[in-house]
Amino acid sequence: MIETYLLEQFSAFARCGTLLKASEELHITQPTLSRSMRKLEEKLGVSLFHRENSKLSLNETGKVAAEYAEKVLTANQDMIDHVLAYDRSLRTVSIGSCSPFPINELMPAFQDFLSEKTILTELSDSDERLLTGLKNHQYDLVVLHTLPADRSFFCQRYMEEQIYISIAKDHPIASLDTVTFEQLRGIRIMVSGNIGFWMEICKRHLEESDLLVQSNNDALTDLVEASTLPFFNSDRMIELGYDAPDRKSIPIRDDDAHATYWVVCRVTDQKKYRSIFNAVRSYAFRHNEK
């Protein structure tokens, strides 16, 4: 077997063409490289270079050897990458969600029951992408707004969320008890940029030009206070106090404005996340009682 450092030095020479350039790239001296190249030849028992006129170059065998050396080195680097990634994956729980609110609500439970692990959360606007991610171990837990048919997933019903329009009290619409997306068409409405699948819903029912998307949440809060423009809200957000005093929040009665969230994992991991699912279940129970 050939030691890795010899292959690294050989590969560097093959790329750079001269020992000098290779030695600069590797931050070692030429004599070291010169000796290493001889050593590699000795180890293999074959000649790898043309040596003439203080000019060193690969011969036919050397070119073949360089190709294979590259393979060995990438295999080595691959090992490092994969082992580190695997080790990381053991200490990390990746959670994907179609919407930001369930994640916020679940965070305390995650921190309780996965205290020794790193928690990594990610928003996605597509249930489908979340499920494929769950399947190929990109995620360990996902929160969906649709119930997957696949039996290889374990699903627990979690919570409901209802979208509201928060609109100035003197606006004609403020007199209504409920509205439809249809009634909101043509009105400019502010909306946060990080709302997962809700953005798709909004774009489907309203003109895209009417949506004032604001990715920065602080900026959105400022805008709400500084303007009288309506904005999208939800029962969950209102519960948390995200409301504006001079506005009225009116529920949107379209089916699409209501979501039921499901917490999902691979059936093989069902036991692993048992305590989390218990917390989810009791949360769902408490809220169904109301």
Next chain:
Amino acid sequence: MIETYLLEQFSAFARCGTLLKASEELHITQPTLSRSMRKLEEKLGVSLFHRENSKLSLNETGKVAAEYAEKVLTANQDMIDHVLAYDRSLRTVSIGSCSPFPINELMPAFQDFLSEKTILTELSDSDERLLTGLKNHQYDLVVLHTLPADRSFFCQRYMEEQIYISIAKDHPIASLDTVTFEQLRGIRIMVSGNIGFWMEICKRHLEESDLLVQSNNDALTDLVEASTLPFFNSDRMIELGYDAPDRKSIPIRDDDAHATYWVVCRVTDQKKYRSIFNAVRSYAFRHNEK
């Protein structure tokens, strides 16, 4: 990058299960292995083992690492194997032939013009197999008894060979000037085992049970002298003095009993073997003159 010796030691431990057995396999001491395993963990920056009760075993990450280590090591060994094989191939000329006689005749030319190379000759009973071997660099030169249609080969007509039956002078057939395979059916005939495609010809035209195949050439010579059984001969063999005084050699007039040999190489190698083909051509010219 991880040095190869660390991966070798790690792999040995993964196979053997204990440091002691691994150390015996590698002919090093346990302390060395113990230190190396720690070093590997340090280099990767992750834990690879369960250490408890003077018992060392791979943890989950360690098992993954062992798989990848194996890949790196096989890539390393692959490199060595292929580089050595390639280097060998540069100093070797592999010659395949459908018949022994052309090789014997060409040997002096090979030794003249490939003096710095190792010459490797091989008999094959199938032109087809010789051609595929030539295509995939198993052979560099082949001698065929059929002219290949493929334009990616360069072909040079070489020599003729005519099969004779050498039969006791008092045998009825000995009175004939020529014979056919048909006339020889039912007669037990001795034949050498190493005659390439000729064996196929004999089996096609004669009962297999009538052929007394003798793989050892010396034994065949002895048998020829000690018995009066007929045997197959050829004009080329007769020229070289391979004959028996108390027998008569009669040419077989079937088409199959006559062969025209072609020396063939890949067109890409045509120049490389130019001097050999010159020798072949002049040999063919001399013999056509006769």
Next chain:
DNA sequence: GTCGATTACGTATTACGTAACAATT
């Protein structure tokens, strides 16, 4: 007591750098 792993210490190997030299361009 045996087996397996680790620690501590000393040694031998060897990979590397410095300096000088050789050979081209």
Next chain:
DNA sequence: AATTGTTACGTAATACGTAATCGAC
């Protein structure tokens, strides 16, 4: 003169072995 590769020599790093220690079965 500048560039590139090699040789010679000394040094620092390190891989290894020996001996002793600890724990468990």
